[in-house]
Amino acid sequence: MENGLTHFDKEGNAVMVDVSGKNVTYRTALATGYxxxxxEIMACVTEGNVKKGDVLGVARVAGIMGVKKTSELIPMCHPLPIQKCAIDxxxxxxxxxxxxxxxxxxxGKTGVEMEALTGVQVTLLTIYDMCKAIDKHMVMSEIHLIEKTGGKGGDFRFEEEQ
Amino acid sequence: MENGLTHFDKEGNAVMVDVSGKNVTYRTALATGYxxxxxEIMACVTEGNVKKGDVLGVARVAGIMGVKKTSELIPMCHPLPIQKCAIDxxxxxxxxxxxxxxxxxxxGKTGVEMEALTGVQVTLLTIYDMCKAIDKHMVMSEIHLIEKTGGKGGDFRFEEEQ
Amino acid sequence: MENGLTHFDKEGNAVMVDVSGKNVTYRTALATGYxxxxxEIMACVTEGNVKKGDVLGVARVAGIMGVKKTSELIPMCHPLPIQKCAIDxxxxxxxxxxxxxxxxxxxGKTGVEMEALTGVQVTLLTIYDMCKAIDKHMVMSEIHLIEKTGGKGGDFRFEEEQ
Amino acid sequence: MENGLTHFDKEGNAVMVDVSGKNVTYRTALATGYxxxxxEIMACVTEGNVKKGDVLGVARVAGIMGVKKTSELIPMCHPLPIQKCAIDxxxxxxxxxxxxxxxxxxxGKTGVEMEALTGVQVTLLTIYDMCKAIDKHMVMSEIHLIEKTGGKGGDFRFEEEQ
Amino acid sequence: MENGLTHFDKEGNAVMVDVSGKNVTYRTALATGYxxxxxEIMACVTEGNVKKGDVLGVARVAGIMGVKKTSELIPMCHPLPIQKCAIDxxxxxxxxxxxxxxxxxxxGKTGVEMEALTGVQVTLLTIYDMCKAIDKHMVMSEIHLIEKTGGKGGDFRFEEEQ
Amino acid sequence: MENGLTHFDKEGNAVMVDVSGKNVTYRTALATGYxxxxxEIMACVTEGNVKKGDVLGVARVAGIMGVKKTSELIPMCHPLPIQKCAIDxxxxxxxxxxxxxxxxxxxGKTGVEMEALTGVQVTLLTIYDMCKAIDKHMVMSEIHLIEKTGGKGGDFRFEEEQ
Structure with missing residues (x-):
C-alpha cells in the first residue's frame, strides 16, 4: 500500500499480512508503561511483597498469560511461538x-512488539483491578515500545524526542 | 482486609472476592485513553474512513471483542453478562x-470498570498494530476511568486534580 | 437506525446493542443445515456409530462446545448463559x-439464534474435517434458522418460499 | 484405517493424527460460500461501505479472527502458525x-483447509448476526473448498460435477 | 435416562442437559486433591513464600483462572457466573x-462442582509445571469433591468409606 | 536459580523461561491417571460404548481439546505445535x-509433559461430569508422567519406588 498501512490491501480491506516469504530470525521486544x-495504594503494593497480598506477583502472572493471548486480541496479529517472557x-x-x-x-517470521505491549497493558490492568477498591483515580500512561531486534526492518530503539 | 486490598484474604492470598451477597443493579462504566x-499516521487514519483502510473500524471491533474477554485476562475479575458496549x-x-x-x-453484582478499561486498551493496541509499519514511536497514555454508576459504592466521577 | 441495521449507531459505527432495558424471557432457537x-463417506459415517469411528459423536461434542463460543466468535453478540443445547x-x-x-x-434479554446457527456450522465443519481424507468434494448448504421463540420480537418460523 | 477415516485409530477411537513424520511445506487453501x-438487506450491505454501517468490514475482522480459532473449534485439528489470511x-x-x-x-506439516472453511463460516455468521434485525430468512449455502496447494497429497481443485 | 447418565438423551446422544426449568439457588462447592x-521440592515450595519464587502464589492465580474456564474445558458443562473463588x-x-x-x-440453576474440581486440577498442574525441573516423580492424587450445597439434589458431603 | 526452580529469576519473580537457545527435537510424553x-457407574460406562451414551468417547474429545489449551491454563507453559495426541x-x-x-x-524446543498431564486431567474431569448424577463419590488419583523422550534433559521414565 502506498500509504504505509500494510494491514490493508489495495482496496483498503483489512488483511492478515502475508509473512510466508520472510525469514525466520530471532526477535526480541521490550515495552514499558506505568x-x-x-x-495509599503505593504503600499497599510495596508492602505487598511481604505479607499483605502480592499485587505485583498476581499482575505478573496475568501479564505473562496475556502475552500468550495477543493474537487472539489483536485481529491482524500473527500467532507466534513465544520462547521467553518476563515482566519486571x-x-x-x-x-x-x-x-x-x-x-x-x-x-519467527514477524516480530513480538504487540506481544510485549499487550503484556504491559494486561499487567497494568491487573494492578488497577486489585487496587481499585482503595481509589479509582489511577491512570495508566506512556505505554510504548522501548526496543525491538531482529527482522528485515532492523533494530528499533524508541527515541524520546520523536 | 484492613489495608483496603479487597482481592486478598486475611493471610494475603489472592481471592476472587465473594459478591454473592451483593445486589444486582444496573451498572455502567465509561473509560478513556489516547x-x-x-x-503521517494521523493523516492515514483520518482518511481511513474513506477508502484506504478503516483502522478505527477494525480497532472498534477488536475493542468490543476485548471487553468480552476481560474476565479471561484479569485473574480476579468476575465474569459478567455484558449488555451493551460501544467504542467511540x-x-x-x-x-x-x-x-x-x-x-x-x-x-450484575459487580461493576464493569475493568471491562471499560480493557476495551480502551485493546482498541489502542489494535490501532498501534495497524499503524506500526509507518512508525513505532506511538505512545498510549492517560488511560483511566471517567465514570461509573450503580452498585453499593455509589457513583464515581474521575476528578482531574486528584 | 432507520435502515434496520441495529448493530450500528447513528454514525454507522458498530456497537454491541444495548439490551439492558429488555425483559428476561425464555428463549429457544432451532437451526439446521446439511x-x-x-x-463412500456416507457409508463410513453410517457405520461409524458401530465400530469404525464415531464421526457424528465427535462432531456433536464439537458443536455443543462451539455453541458456548458464539459470543467469542461473533463480534456484536451478547454473552448468554446457555441452559440447554442438543445436536441431532x-x-x-x-x-x-x-x-x-x-x-x-x-x-435472557436476547435470543439464541446465533448460538444455534454457530452450533450447526461447527458441527458441519467437524464432519468435514474428519472425512476430508476420503474426499474433499463435500459441500455445506442450506444453513438457516428454523424457528425461534421468546423475546419482544415474538416467535419466528422460517418459511421456505420467502 | 482401512476405511479412510484417518482421524480414528484401529479401534475406532478418535485421535489427533500423528503428523510429526510429514514434511514442512508451503500450504495454501481457498474456500468459499454465500x-x-x-x-432490503442487500441494499443495506451495499451502502454499508459508505456511511450506514460497514457490515462486510466487521464480518471480515470476525472471519480473520475465526481462522485463528480453528484448532480450538475443530477437535482433531492441529494448531498451525497462520502466515496470511484474507477475506474477500x-x-x-x-x-x-x-x-x-x-x-x-x-x-507446516498439515494443510489449512479447515482454517479457510472456518473463516468462511464465521464471516457468514457475522453477516447474518448484523442483518438479522431486518429479516431472519437468510440462508448460507455452498460452503466448500475451492483449492488447496502443498503437502504430500498434492494440489486439489474442486470440480463442480463431482 | 434410566441408567442415570443424564448427559445423554434417550438415544444415547450426548446433550447439554436442559436446566431451564430449575430454580436459581445459592450453590457452593469445595473440592480437594494433593x-x-x-x-527437595517441598523445601523449595515452603521457602517460596519468602524470597525464592512463590510457586503456590502462581498456582493459585492459575487455579482461579482455570475455574473460569471450566465450561470451555468440559463439553456438557453449563457456563455459570462465578461469584467467589478461593484456592487454599x-x-x-x-x-x-x-x-x-x-x-x-x-x-444459578446448576452447581459448581465441576468448577471446584477444575480449580484443583489446574492448581496441581501448575505446581507440577513449576517444580518439574527438580524432579518429575510428582504424583497428583485423591482429587474429589468434599461438599456441595444448594440445588434440588440437596447438600452432599463426601464420605470416606463409600 | 540455585534452588532448581527454573520458572523464577534470581529475584524470585516468575518468568516464562527462555528456550530460544535450545534445539528443536522430537519430543513425546505419556501420562496417566485413573x-x-x-x-453402578462402571457398568454404565462399560455399556456406554454400545448404546446408552458414550462417556469415554466424549471424554476423549474433551481431553484432546484440553491438550491444545495447556499453555492457556498453565501460566509459564510455552505454546507448542502439537503434532499428535491420543487418549486411551x-x-x-x-x-x-x-x-x-x-x-x-x-x-520443539521444550517438552510436552504438561500437555500430556493436562490431557489426562481434562479427560478425568469430563468422565466425572458425565457420571456425577449417579454418584459424586468418584476420586481421581495417581496422575503422573509415565515417560518422556527428547530434549537436552534426556529421556525420563517414571519409577514407582521413587
Whole structure:
C-alpha cells in the first residue's frame, strides 16, 4: 500500500499480512508503561511483597498469560511461538508510579512488539483491578515500545524526542 | 482486609472476592485513553474512513471483542453478562492524538470498570498494530476511568486534580 | 437506525446493542443445515456409530462446545448463559446428505439464534474435517434458522418460499 | 484405517493424527460460500461501505479472527502458525447473494483447509448476526473448498460435477 | 435416562442437559486433591513464600483462572457466573504433600462442582509445571469433591468409606 | 536459580523461561491417571460404548481439546505445535477404575509433559461430569508422567519406588 498501512490491501480491506516469504530470525521486544497510583495504594503494593497480598506477583502472572493471548486480541496479529517472557517492575516511590517492563522473545517470521505491549497493558490492568477498591483515580500512561531486534526492518530503539 | 486490598484474604492470598451477597443493579462504566501518533499516521487514519483502510473500524471491533474477554485476562475479575458496549473516538488533529472512549453496561453484582478499561486498551493496541509499519514511536497514555454508576459504592466521577 | 441495521449507531459505527432495558424471557432457537458427502463417506459415517469411528459423536461434542463460543466468535453478540443445547442428525441416504439440527435454550434479554446457527456450522465443519481424507468434494448448504421463540420480537418460523 | 477415516485409530477411537513424520511445506487453501439475503438487506450491505454501517468490514475482522480459532473449534485439528489470511467478497446483486472467499497460507506439516472453511463460516455468521434485525430468512449455502496447494497429497481443485 | 447418565438423551446422544426449568439457588462447592512431591521440592515450595519464587502464589492465580474456564474445558458443562473463588493450601511436611482446596460459589440453576474440581486440577498442574525441573516423580492424587450445597439434589458431603 | 526452580529469576519473580537457545527435537510424553467410580457407574460406562451414551468417547474429545489449551491454563507453559495426541483407556473392572493414558508428540524446543498431564486431567474431569448424577463419590488419583523422550534433559521414565 502506498500509504504505509500494510494491514490493508489495495482496496483498503483489512488483511492478515502475508509473512510466508520472510525469514525466520530471532526477535526480541521490550515495552514499558506505568500506572500512577495514590500514596495509599503505593504503600499497599510495596508492602505487598511481604505479607499483605502480592499485587505485583498476581499482575505478573496475568501479564505473562496475556502475552500468550495477543493474537487472539489483536485481529491482524500473527500467532507466534513465544520462547521467553518476563515482566519486571520499577517502583517510583516519589511520584507513586509503578513502571512495568515486558520482554518477549521468539524465533519467527514477524516480530513480538504487540506481544510485549499487550503484556504491559494486561499487567497494568491487573494492578488497577486489585487496587481499585482503595481509589479509582489511577491512570495508566506512556505505554510504548522501548526496543525491538531482529527482522528485515532492523533494530528499533524508541527515541524520546520523536 | 484492613489495608483496603479487597482481592486478598486475611493471610494475603489472592481471592476472587465473594459478591454473592451483593445486589444486582444496573451498572455502567465509561473509560478513556489516547494514542499519540505522528502526523503521517494521523493523516492515514483520518482518511481511513474513506477508502484506504478503516483502522478505527477494525480497532472498534477488536475493542468490543476485548471487553468480552476481560474476565479471561484479569485473574480476579468476575465474569459478567455484558449488555451493551460501544467504542467511540475523538481525533485531536492538532496534537495528533486518537482518543478512545469505551462505554459498557451490565446488570450484575459487580461493576464493569475493568471491562471499560480493557476495551480502551485493546482498541489502542489494535490501532498501534495497524499503524506500526509507518512508525513505532506511538505512545498510549492517560488511560483511566471517567465514570461509573450503580452498585453499593455509589457513583464515581474521575476528578482531574486528584 | 432507520435502515434496520441495529448493530450500528447513528454514525454507522458498530456497537454491541444495548439490551439492558429488555425483559428476561425464555428463549429457544432451532437451526439446521446439511453437508453433502459422497457415497463412500456416507457409508463410513453410517457405520461409524458401530465400530469404525464415531464421526457424528465427535462432531456433536464439537458443536455443543462451539455453541458456548458464539459470543467469542461473533463480534456484536451478547454473552448468554446457555441452559440447554442438543445436536441431532438426520441422514438422507439417498442424496448422501447429513442434516444437522441444533437446539439451544436460554433465559435472557436476547435470543439464541446465533448460538444455534454457530452450533450447526461447527458441527458441519467437524464432519468435514474428519472425512476430508476420503474426499474433499463435500459441500455445506442450506444453513438457516428454523424457528425461534421468546423475546419482544415474538416467535419466528422460517418459511421456505420467502 | 482401512476405511479412510484417518482421524480414528484401529479401534475406532478418535485421535489427533500423528503428523510429526510429514514434511514442512508451503500450504495454501481457498474456500468459499454465500449467504442469500433479501433485497432490503442487500441494499443495506451495499451502502454499508459508505456511511450506514460497514457490515462486510466487521464480518471480515470476525472471519480473520475465526481462522485463528480453528484448532480450538475443530477437535482433531492441529494448531498451525497462520502466515496470511484474507477475506474477500463478491456481491451478486441479481440473486441477492453475498459470496465470501477466504484465503489462508501457512508453512507446516498439515494443510489449512479447515482454517479457510472456518473463516468462511464465521464471516457468514457475522453477516447474518448484523442483518438479522431486518429479516431472519437468510440462508448460507455452498460452503466448500475451492483449492488447496502443498503437502504430500498434492494440489486439489474442486470440480463442480463431482 | 434410566441408567442415570443424564448427559445423554434417550438415544444415547450426548446433550447439554436442559436446566431451564430449575430454580436459581445459592450453590457452593469445595473440592480437594494433593500432589506428592519429593523432600527437595517441598523445601523449595515452603521457602517460596519468602524470597525464592512463590510457586503456590502462581498456582493459585492459575487455579482461579482455570475455574473460569471450566465450561470451555468440559463439553456438557453449563457456563455459570462465578461469584467467589478461593484456592487454599495445606502443606503436609511429613509426607511431602501439598493439599489444594478450591471453594466456588454461584447463584444459578446448576452447581459448581465441576468448577471446584477444575480449580484443583489446574492448581496441581501448575505446581507440577513449576517444580518439574527438580524432579518429575510428582504424583497428583485423591482429587474429589468434599461438599456441595444448594440445588434440588440437596447438600452432599463426601464420605470416606463409600 | 540455585534452588532448581527454573520458572523464577534470581529475584524470585516468575518468568516464562527462555528456550530460544535450545534445539528443536522430537519430543513425546505419556501420562496417566485413573478415576475410581462405583460399580453402578462402571457398568454404565462399560455399556456406554454400545448404546446408552458414550462417556469415554466424549471424554476423549474433551481431553484432546484440553491438550491444545495447556499453555492457556498453565501460566509459564510455552505454546507448542502439537503434532499428535491420543487418549486411551484401560478399564479395571475389579477395582472399578477407569485408567486414562494420554500420548502427545511435538517437535520443539521444550517438552510436552504438561500437555500430556493436562490431557489426562481434562479427560478425568469430563468422565466425572458425565457420571456425577449417579454418584459424586468418584476420586481421581495417581496422575503422573509415565515417560518422556527428547530434549537436552534426556529421556525420563517414571519409577514407582521413587
Amino acid at each position: 500506572i500512577a497510583v495514590g500514596p 517492575y520499577e517502583l517510583d516511590q516519589e511520584k507513586n508510579r509503578i513502571h512495568v517492563l515486558c520482554t518477549v522473545k521468539t524465533e | 494514542i499519540a501518533v505522528g502526523p 473516538y475523538e481525533l485531536d488533529q492538532e496534537k495528533n492524538r486518537i482518543h478512545v472512549l469505551c462505554t459498557v453496561k451490565t446488570e | 453437508i453433502a458427502v459422497g457415497p 442428525y438426520e441422514l438422507d441416504q439417498e442424496k448422501n446428505r447429513i442434516h444437522v439440527l441444533c437446539t439451544v435454550k436460554t433465559e | 449467504i442469500a439475503v433479501g433485497p 467478497y463478491e456481491l451478486d446483486q441479481e440473486k441477492n447473494r453475498i459470496h465470501v472467499l477466504c484465503t489462508v497460507k501457512t508453512e | 500432589i506428592a512431591v519429593g523432600p 493450601y495445606e502443606l503436609d511436611q511429613e509426607k511431602n504433600r501439598i493439599h489444594v482446596l478450591c471453594t466456588v460459589k454461584t447463584e | 478415576i475410581a467410580v462405583g460399580p 483407556y484401560e478399564l479395571d473392572q475389579e477395582k472399578n477404575r477407569i485408567h486414562v493414558l494420554c500420548t502427545v508428540k511435538t517437535e
